[in-house]
Amino acid sequence: xxxxxxxxxxKSIVYFGPVDWDFRYQRPQQLTSxxxxxxxxxxxxxxxxxxxxxxxxxxxxxxxxxxxxxxxFWNNPSQxxxxxxxxxxxxxxxxxxxxxxxxxxxxxxxxxxxxxxGWFEVASRYxxxxxxxxxxxxxxxxxxxxTRINALEKELIGxxxxxxxxxxxxxxxxxxxxxxxxxxxxxxxxxxxFSQASSESKPLPVFGYFGAVAEWFDAQLIAxxxxxxxxxxxxxxxxxxxxxxxxxxxxxxxITFLGEKAxxxxxxxxERWHGALLxxxxxxxxxxxxxxxxxxxxxxxxxxxxxxxxEVVSAQKECSGIYVAxxxxxxxxxxNEIIQNNNGQKLALQKWARSNSWAQxxxxxxxxxxxxxxxxxxxxxxxxxALTIKCLASIVNNSDYSNLEVIVVDNHSIIMESELVQxxxxxxxxxxxxxxxVRNEQNLGFAxxxxxxxxxxxxxxxxxxxxxxxxTPGWIWRSLKHFKQxxxxxxxxxxxxxxxxxxxxxxVLQRGDSYWGQEVLTKFxxxxxxxxxxxxxxxxxxxxxxxVYEMVGGLDESYGRGYFEDDDYCRRVESAGFNIVIxxxxxxxxxxGASFNKLPSEEQIAQFEKNKLIYEARWGxxxxxxxxxxxxxxx
Numbered sequence: 001x002x003x004x005x006x007x008x009x010x011k012s013i014v015y016f017g018p019v020d021w022d023f024r025y026q027r028p029q030q031l032t033s034x035x036x037x038x039x040x041x042x043x044x045x046x047x048x049x050x051x052x053x054x055x056x057x058x059x060x061x062x063x064x065x066x067x068x069x070x071x072x073f074w075n076n077p078s079q080x081x082x083x084x085x086x087x088x089x090x091x092x093x094x095x096x097x098x099x100x101x102x103x104x105x106x107x108x109x110x111x112x113x114x115x116x117x118g119w120f121e122v123a124s125r126y127x128x129x130x131x132x133x134x135x136x137x138x139x140x141x142x143x144x145x146x147t148r149i150n151a152l153e154k155e156l157i158g159x160x161x162x163x164x165x166x167x168x169x170x171x172x173x174x175x176x177x178x179x180x181x182x183x184x185x186x187x188x189x190x191x192x193x194f195s196q197a198s199s200e201s202k203p204l205p206v207f208g209y210f211g212a213v214a215e216w217f218d219a220q221l222i223a224x225x226x227x228x229x230x231x232x233x234x235x236x237x238x239x240x241x242x243x244x245x246x247x248x249x250x251x252x253x254x255i256t257f258l259g260e261k262a263x264x265x266x267x268x269x270x271e272r273w274h275g276a277l278l279x280x281x282x283x284x285x286x287x288x289x290x291x292x293x294x295x296x297x298x299x300x301x302x303x304x305x306x307x308x309x310x311e312v313v314s315a316q317k318e319c320s321g322i323y324v325a326x327x328x329x330x331x332x333x334x335x336n337e338i339i340q341n342n343n344g345q346k347l348a349l350q351k352w353a354r355s356n357s358w359a360q361x362x363x364x365x366x367x368x369x370x371x372x373x374x375x376x377x378x379x380x381x382x383x384x385x386a387l388t389i390k391c392l393a394s395i396v397n398n399s400d401y402s403n404l405e406v407i408v409v410d411n412h413s414i415i416m417e418s419e420l421v422q423x424x425x426x427x428x429x430x431x432x433x434x435x436x437x438v439r440n441e442q443n444l445g446f447a448x449x450x451x452x453x454x455x456x457x458x459x460x461x462x463x464x465x466x467x468x469x470x471x472t473p474g475w476i477w478r479s480l481k482h483f484k485q486x487x488x489x490x491x492x493x494x495x496x497x498x499x500x501x502x503x504x505x506x507x508v509l510q511r512g513d514s515y516w517g518q519e520v521l522t523k524f525x526x527x528x529x530x531x532x533x534x535x536x537x538x539x540x541x542x543x544x545x546x547x548v549y550e551m552v553g554g555l556d557e558s559y560g561r562g563y564f565e566d567d568d569y570c571r572r573v574e575s576a577g578f579n580i581v582i583x584x585x586x587x588x589x590x591x592x593g594a595s596f597n598k599l600p601s602e603e604q605i606a607q608f609e610k611n612k613l614i615y616e617a618r619w620g621x622x623x624x625x626x627x628x629x630x631x632x633x634x635x
Contacts, residue, residue: 011400012041012107014098016123018082018116018136020046021069024212025263026292027136027166027187028115029067034362036066041107045098046071047081047116057093059101068105072097081118085148091121098122108473109400111369114160117153118146124159127481127529127585128474129400130369133160135170135182141285142215158485161477162368167311169288183368186311187292188361189353194299196267205339207305209277210237210266211293216286218279218307219248224328226252229335234277237261237269270300275338277331278306294322298353301346305334319352321345372403373460375476378453381467382411382443385420387591392421394470396430401476406435407453411443446539446562447555454554462549466540468591469498472520478586479543482531492548492578493570495537497632500592503625504534505582507633520587527585530632534582535574536625539566541588544573551576564611564622571619584632 013035017028021044028044036042044067052058052073061070072094079086086094102110112131114123117139123131133156140150154177157163163182165171174182209222213236226234230253237258240246249255261269270276276297280286290311297304303321306312316322321344325331338344377395381388388408395406408425410418422437429435438452450464461480465471475496483491497507499516509519552572559565570580616622627633 011402012043012102012110013113014043014045014102014107014110015113015134016045016115016119017047020048021064021067028134030188030190030358031134031362031365032067033065034358035366037359038362038366042067043102043105043107043110044069045119047118049074049076049079049081049094051076051078057097059097061101061105070098070101082116083118083142083144083149084146085118085152086121088121092125095122095125108397114156117149117156120152120156120159123156124528127159127527128478130162130372130477131160132368133157133163134166135163135174136166136187136290138170138173138284138288141283141288144215161481162371164365164368167288167290168314169310173288183364185361185364185368186356187290187295188358189295189299189356191299191350191354191357193263194267194270194296194353195301195350197271197300197302204272205232205335206235206273207232207275207277207335208235208237208270208273209279209293210261210270213238213240213242213245215242216280216283216289217245218281219245221279221307221328221331222255222277223248223252225331225335226254228328228332230254232335232339235273237266266296267300270297270302273302274342275335276300276302276304278304278309278312279331280307280309282307282309295353295356298322298349301350303338303345303349305331305338315352319348321349370402372401373480374403374405374458375401375461375463375480376405376407376453376457376459377463377465378407378409378450378457379465379467380409380411380446380449380453381413381417381421382449383413383417384467385413385417388421388467389424391465391467391469391471392424393428394472395465396428396433398471398473399476400474402432404433404476405457405459406433407456408435408437409449409453410437410439411445411449412440443561445557445560447559447565448557451554451557454549460546461543462546463541463543464539465588466590469541470589471541472517472524472587472589475586475588478529479583481529482581482583482586483543483545485529486531486581490578491581492544492552492573492576493537493580494531494543495534495580495582496541496586496588497582497584498538498540498588498590500590501538501540503536503538504532504628504633505538506627507587516589520589524585524587530584531581532584532628532630533579535580535623536567536570537580537582538625539569540590540592542566548573548576548578558614559611561607562611563608564615567622568615568618582628584630 015032032042032044049072055075057074059070059072061068110129112126112129113134115134139153157177163174164185165174165182166187171182171184234255235258239260278291286309305323305325308324308326313324316324323334425435479494482494495505498505499509509516555565556568
């Protein structure tokens with residue numbers, strides 16, 4: 001039996017950018033271009049949402065170096081998320097818009113990378129995906145930025161599964177907010193691009209700067225340098241955002257503005273420079289900055305003079321040709337030294353730049369994506385090969401998680417049913433998923449059968465999943481985030497919502513079981529984390545941390561084929577001091593009773609009554625399960 005498998009483990013990266021793609025080609029564009037070269041399907045979402053007269057919002061995309069660059073259009077005023085933050089309802093609309101676009105582009109499995117906290121209201125709708133915050137700036141240091149972004153940055157730090165920073169200062173800051181330490185991945189060099197600059201003779205001494213000329217740019221320092229050394233020409237490449245900066249710089253005749261230049265023009269433009277400048281004011285913003293320009297200058301073989309930003313001071317220790325100065329006089333001394341020793345450090349600078357390439361940074365980033373805690377899924381089967389295969393196919397299609405272990409425990413099915421499942425596993429399990437098939441010599445029952453799988457599981461998180469279930473997109477990521485972010489901590493057991501079970505986990509479908517997929521996916525797709533405590537879970541699907549299993553042990557095998565072993569286990573977990581939680585943002589379809597329904601009804605009743613006596617002898621009178629009364633039980 002073949003069920004088609006989407007290549008969901010061959011993921012896409014969706015990068016929510018801090019600047020529009022064509023504004024200035026720096027870290028976000030460099031990384032996404034490298035991801036594309038490495039075989040990822042890559043989408044870049046521009047932060048400017050454009051006004052459209054069309055009443056229906058839409059996404060327009062164009063291919064840029066293998067990256068699908070996407071712009072959102074809606075019938076609202078244009079908005080730039082780089083300096084402002086979306087409201088909740090705007091974030092919901094944008095998330096739906098992007099999700100529909102990605103589905104249309106057949107991108108079903110996505111890593112979400114957020115480069116600006118203004119995207120928080122969108123990112124918070126993607127808790128069913130891995131979320132990475134790529135933090136490259138101390139945002140509160142920007143003058144013209146929505147004050148809400150500072151608060152949303154802390155929210156994003158808590159929401160993200162991983163945080164990557166571009167500097168040690170940012171790493172320290174994020175670490176003070178977040179319990180787990182972020183990963184440092186500095187900016188890098190587009191060596192092949194900037195090394196095109198030739199080292200032809202340079203009779204006229206020229207020192208230059210390219211990039212944004214904004215609030216962090218020390219205009220007075222450049223004016224003082226021009227005054228100290230009138231024989232040197234200082235070239236400024238980039239858009240000047242302040243009239244005051246223009247006034248200061250125009251006071252000296254040997255300062256030239258070249259305006260904004262295309263990225264492709266920069267290597268040719270810097271060929272006549274003797275050296276390059278990083279004249280940044282020292283403040284909270286620049287203390288956390290790892291300047292991309294430093295790597296670009298070095299790739300061109302240009303010696304660099306910078307104010308004492310910590311990341312430049314660190315680079316100076318690794319590479320000759322990078323100088324740090326604290327005053328105009330010190331800058332000028334280095335300028336004169338470079339003029340006397342033109343191209344003297346070119347080889348050292350380019351060697352250093354090559355070793356810090358964007359290609360390597362993308363590999364480092366990719367390693368963070370794949371550095372995941374293992375999740376082990378135990379699927380117990382007794383015959384019902386067709387249902388088991390549907391269950392396994394849903395795991396492959398919908399888990400979006402690269403460190404899975406699947407253990408199928410066969411409780412002595414008839415040989416034909418057993419072989420069907422083994423053959424499906426052999427033909428369809430992706431290489432990224434470790435799996436094994438264990439066949440018991442007899443039907444050990446529900447508890448003992450699951451214990452066989454639990455004993456072999458190696459994951460930090462363990463899932464017991466009935467073979468008559470189908471999981472839905474994002475179920476692993478959403479479940480894990482409850483353990484790490486829920487207010488009900490410490491959670492010992494987490495169960496999803498479902499369409500068929502006998503307790504509070506049930507939700508009522510409006511269109512019936514035949515249409516569960518169509519109904520559920522649209523309503524669970526962008527839910528924020530939502531859960532409630534409950535006394536008991538039905539064990540058609542339950543997740544637990546390994547520490548709970550090691551403390552409490554396996555399921556009690558005295559319950560035989562089944563009934564009450566899940567109630568019993570919940571009491572044991574409660575007694576160990578853990579909470580039991582039902583997630584209202586995770587849905588798993590359940591056929592219910594697929595194995596037990598194969599037994600005669602009188603045998604089922606006898607088994608139920610026998611196990612009820614065992615349970616009540618330990619825990620007191622059994623309280624029958626009931627359905628929930630919350631609004632979320634109705635879809």
